[in-house]
Amino acid sequence: VPLYVEEMTKAVLESGALRETAGAWVLDGPLDRLAIPASLHDSLMARLDRLQPVKEVAQTAAVIGRAFDLATLRALSPLPEAALAEALERLVAAELVFRRGAAPETSYLFKHALVRDAAYESLLRSRRQALHRHLVAILETTGAEPELLARHAQAGGETARAVAWWRAAAKAAIGRGAFDEAAAHLDAAQALTPGLPDERARRGAVAGVAAARALASLVRDGYADPRTVSLYAEAAALAREADDPAVLLSATYGVWAGHHVADAVGPALAVAAEIRGDAARTGDTDLEMMGDRSLAVSLTMAGRFDEARSAYERATALYDPSRHRAYAADIGVDPIVGTKCYSALAELALGHADRASSLIDEARILSKLAGGLNGQGYMLYHAAALAAAARRSAEAVALAEELGALSSRHGLALWGSMAPGVAGIGRLELGDARAALAQFAQWLTDAEATRAGVLAALKRAAMAEAMAVTGEDAALAMAVAAETHARRTGARYALAEAQRRHGIVLRLLRPDNHADAEAAFRRAIATAREQNARLWELRAACDLARLLDNEDRGAEARALLAPLCDGFTEGLDTPDLIDAWALLDHAP
Structure with missing residues (x-):
C-alpha cells in the first residue's frame, strides 16, 4: 500500500495537472484530464514509458535481477558508455533505482521488487531470452555461482546448459552439507530433462541427476546405506544406457564404494575389475585410473599388500590433477587422496612407517586443495585410522574427536559412526580400557545403522582385548x-x-x-x-x-x-x- 500511494502521488505530480504555489499544490486545469492508473503495475509501467529511451536500460538491468552492478550492465547493454551513464542518472533521479558505492565498484538496486518486475515483464519474450543467453555467457567468465547461471540459462531457453548448471549447483550445495537445497536444484534439473533435444541427451541428463542424488545420499547417509547403494546402481545402469563415461565413472565408483565401506571385499574386487573392463573397452584413461585406484584399495583390504602397491603406482601415474581433482565434486573425495590414504595403510602393514606417515601428510595437503565436506570427513577418518594402527594413540583419539564434532555439526552419519571405533583403539593403547569399551559400544551401535564395516576386524579385536x-x-x-x-x-x-x-x-x-x-x-x-x-x-x-x-x-x-x-x-x-x-x- 505505501508504494501504491507513493506511485499515485508521483503520477499526479508528473502529469503536469498540478501547479506548485507558495504553500500548496493547486489543480491547474480540469480534473478529467488526469489519467489515474488502475493498478500499481500500470502506474510503474506508465512512469517507465514516460522515461523513454531510459526504459530500455531499466529492462536490460531487470534481466540481471533486482540488484545489478555497473560492469555487468555495461557488458549486457548495447548502449555506448556515455548514453548508459546518462540513462542510469535519470533512473536514479526518478527514484526507480538506488545507487550504491563508487566507480568502478558501483552497483544499483531497483527501489522495489515490483519495479524490477514491471520492467522485466514489459520485454518481449524473444528479447528477454536473448538477453538471458547473453548474460549467461558474460557470467560464465566471471566465476558466478552455478545456481545463478542455471536460472539465467533456464530463463534464456538454453535447457542443456541449465540442466548442467543445476547439477553443478546441487554438487556445490552437497559439498557444504546443504542437502535440501541440493535436492531442490536436482528437482529443477530433472524437470527440464524432457525438453532436451534428443534421446541420448535426455538419458545422459537423467543419469547425471541420478548420480548427483546418490552423491547427496553418500555424503549424508554413508557409502553403504541402502538408499545410496540403490541410487548408485540406478545411476550406473542409466549411464550405460546413455553411453556417458563421466557419469559411469562416478556411478560405478559409488557402487564399488558401497561394497568397500560394508567390508564386502569380494564384491568390491569384482566391481573394481568391472571398472577396469569398462576402461579397456572404451580406452578411457579416467576410468582406468579409477579402476586401478579402486583395485588397489580393495587389494589392501584383502591383505594383498604387494599387489596393492603395484596398483597404487599405476593409479598415481595416471592421475592428472588438472582433470581429476574436480572429481571430488562427483565422488565425494579427490581420487588421489584415497589412493594415498590406503597406500599409507598398506605401507604401514609392510613395515614402512615413515613412508606411511609421508603419504598421509601428502593426502592431507591434497584434501585441503580439493575441499568439500565429505572430503574433510574422509581425510580425518583415514588419518585417525592410520594413527590408531600405528599406535600413535593420542593423535588417533584427537583426530577421532575432531571427526565426531564435524559429523555432529553437519549431520554426516557415516563418519560420525566410524569415529568411535578408532578412538576406542587409541584409548585402549593409552591404558583406559573402560573408556575404550564405551567407545567401542557406541561404534557397534552406530556402525550397524550405517553399515560401516571398514577395518571392523581391527576394531573388534581391540574391543575383545x-x-x-x-x-x-x-x-x-x-x-x-x-x-x-x-x-x-x-x-x-x-x-x-x-x-x-x-x-x-x-x-x-x-x-x-x-x-x-x-x-x-x-x-x-x-x-x-x-x-x-x-x-x-x-x-x-x-x-x-x-x-x-x-x-x-x-x-x-x-x-x-x-x-x-x-x-x-x-x-x-x-x-x-x-x-x-x-x-x-x-x-x-
Whole structure:
C-alpha cells in the first residue's frame, strides 16, 4: 500500500495537472484530464514509458535481477558508455533505482521488487531470452555461482546448459552439507530433462541427476546405506544406457564404494575389475585410473599388500590433477587422496612407517586443495585410522574427536559412526580400557545403522582385548568374531592383528594356559608372513617373545625377534620397534 500511494502521488505530480504555489499544490486545469492508473503495475509501467529511451536500460538491468552492478550492465547493454551513464542518472533521479558505492565498484538496486518486475515483464519474450543467453555467457567468465547461471540459462531457453548448471549447483550445495537445497536444484534439473533435444541427451541428463542424488545420499547417509547403494546402481545402469563415461565413472565408483565401506571385499574386487573392463573397452584413461585406484584399495583390504602397491603406482601415474581433482565434486573425495590414504595403510602393514606417515601428510595437503565436506570427513577418518594402527594413540583419539564434532555439526552419519571405533583403539593403547569399551559400544551401535564395516576386524579385536582387560568373559567370543569377520568378508587387512589380539585375550583370561595363546601368536606370525606384513609379524613376535620369556625360553625369543628387528630400516623410533629392542635387550 505505501508504494501504491507513493506511485499515485508521483503520477499526479508528473502529469503536469498540478501547479506548485507558495504553500500548496493547486489543480491547474480540469480534473478529467488526469489519467489515474488502475493498478500499481500500470502506474510503474506508465512512469517507465514516460522515461523513454531510459526504459530500455531499466529492462536490460531487470534481466540481471533486482540488484545489478555497473560492469555487468555495461557488458549486457548495447548502449555506448556515455548514453548508459546518462540513462542510469535519470533512473536514479526518478527514484526507480538506488545507487550504491563508487566507480568502478558501483552497483544499483531497483527501489522495489515490483519495479524490477514491471520492467522485466514489459520485454518481449524473444528479447528477454536473448538477453538471458547473453548474460549467461558474460557470467560464465566471471566465476558466478552455478545456481545463478542455471536460472539465467533456464530463463534464456538454453535447457542443456541449465540442466548442467543445476547439477553443478546441487554438487556445490552437497559439498557444504546443504542437502535440501541440493535436492531442490536436482528437482529443477530433472524437470527440464524432457525438453532436451534428443534421446541420448535426455538419458545422459537423467543419469547425471541420478548420480548427483546418490552423491547427496553418500555424503549424508554413508557409502553403504541402502538408499545410496540403490541410487548408485540406478545411476550406473542409466549411464550405460546413455553411453556417458563421466557419469559411469562416478556411478560405478559409488557402487564399488558401497561394497568397500560394508567390508564386502569380494564384491568390491569384482566391481573394481568391472571398472577396469569398462576402461579397456572404451580406452578411457579416467576410468582406468579409477579402476586401478579402486583395485588397489580393495587389494589392501584383502591383505594383498604387494599387489596393492603395484596398483597404487599405476593409479598415481595416471592421475592428472588438472582433470581429476574436480572429481571430488562427483565422488565425494579427490581420487588421489584415497589412493594415498590406503597406500599409507598398506605401507604401514609392510613395515614402512615413515613412508606411511609421508603419504598421509601428502593426502592431507591434497584434501585441503580439493575441499568439500565429505572430503574433510574422509581425510580425518583415514588419518585417525592410520594413527590408531600405528599406535600413535593420542593423535588417533584427537583426530577421532575432531571427526565426531564435524559429523555432529553437519549431520554426516557415516563418519560420525566410524569415529568411535578408532578412538576406542587409541584409548585402549593409552591404558583406559573402560573408556575404550564405551567407545567401542557406541561404534557397534552406530556402525550397524550405517553399515560401516571398514577395518571392523581391527576394531573388534581391540574391543575383545579391552573386554579381557576389564575381566569380561565375553572377550573370547568377541576375539573369535573378529577373526571370523576377516575370513568371512575377505577383509584380511588386519587378520594377523585379530589373531594376535586373540592370543592376548587368551593370556589375560586363561593365564595358566600358555599353549593356546602361543598357538594364536604363531597363527598371526604365519598370516603376516604370508602377506609380507612385517609390522604385523613384529607385533605378534613381540607378544610371543614375552610369553616365551616368561617360560624361560629367552633364547628362543631372541632368535625370533633379532632377525625381524634387523630387517627394519625406517620407523626405528616407533613404539613397536622400541618395544622389540627392549625385549631383545632383556632376553638372555
